[in-house]
Amino acid sequence: MTLRSPLARARGMGSARKGADLWWLQRVTAVALIPLSIWLMASFISLTGADHARFTEWVASPINAVALLLTIFTSFYHFKVGMDVVIEDYVHSEGIKIASLLFTTFATVLVGAVCAFAVLKLAL
Amino acid sequence: MENSNRPLSPHLQVYRPQWTMILSILHRITGVALGLGTLLLAWWLVAAATGPDTFATAQSIVGSIPGRFVLLGFTFSLFYHLANGIRHLLWDVGVGFELKAAQKSGWFALSLAVALTVASWYVGYAMRGPV
Numbered sequence: 133m134t135l136r137s138p139l140a141r142a143r144g145m146g147s148a149r150k151g152a153d154l155w156w157l158q159r160v161t162a163v164a165l166i167p168l169s170i171w172l173m174a175s176f177i178s179l180t181g182a183d184h185a186r187f188t189e190w191v192a193s194p195i196n197a198v199a200l201l202l203t204i205f206t207s208f209y210h211f212k213v214g215m216d217v218v219i220e221d222y223v224h225s226e227g228i229k230i231a232s233l234l235f236t237t238f239a240t241v242l243v244g245a246v247c248a249f250a251v252l253k254l255a256l
Numbered sequence: 257m258e259n260s261n262r263p264l265s266p267h268l269q270v271y272r273p274q275w276t277m278i279l280s281i282l283h284r285i286t287g288v289a290l291g292l293g294t295l296l297l298a299w300w301l302v303a304a305a306t307g308p309d310t311f312a313t314a315q316s317i318v319g320s321i322p323g324r325f326v327l328l329g330f331t332f333s334l335f336y337h338l339a340n341g342i343r344h345l346l347w348d349v350g351v352g353f354e355l356k357a358a359q360k361s362g363w364f365a366l367s368l369a370v371a372l373t374v375a376s377w378y379v380g381y382a383m384r385g386p387v
Contacts, residue, residue, distance in 0.1 A: 184308035250301035
């Protein structure tokens with residue numbers, strides 16, 4: 133048995149040089165989501181009980197459509213990066229971890245694409 | 257690659273539960289909850305894109321009592337994750353690390369989230385009129 137950790141063995145091999153990228157992207161998306169999520173919540177509140185015509189009219193406004201698409205893209209990216217960290221922290225079996233990371237990626241892209249399509253269909 | 261015999265650091269349960277660690281895990285819980293909530297958002301948008309009848313059905317499900325509970329959870333999760341996320345961003349630039357400051361900002365983030373949730377629902381109900 134050796135007490136040398138994988139980290140100790142990796143030392144001296146140099147860094148992978150991309151460790152901080154996701155950390156930074158999480159912050160960039162977080163900052164962008166401050167105004168976007170406040171706007172989204174304010175919009176949802178103003179749309180309380182809206183019928184289809186009013187909702188469609190709201191989505192079709194260029195500012196709302198663009199802001200919705202930005203919010204969808206940014207929040208799904210933010211979720212994916214955050215969820216990866218949660219999975220990496222709690223799932224210790226390598227196989228299940230990789231499967232979970234793949235699933236999160238695919239599910240996030242799929243649901244994000246569905247949302248974006250629905251917005252475009254309503255707006256155009 | 258794994259050394260299963262390596263000494264372990266103390267686990268979470270040896271620590272006395274503290275206010276700040278509850279807020280910390282709540283940030284993760286609300287983050288995951290918001291992710292699951294986007295499934296409902298997608299369903300709602302697709303219903304709108306499908307047509308007036310489907311949207312009306314979706315709106316009545318959202319407006320039902322269980323629907324409102326889910327929406328309440330989503331509202332609180334978003335406001336808490338937002339407020340506590342700003343707290344995290346301040347830590348990232350080195351502000352508010354002292355124990356007292358961290359405890360105080362924690363109270364502030366949670367209070368703000370509760371206040372914004374209550375205010376949103378108050379305005380929502382006021383706009384909707386009597387139910």
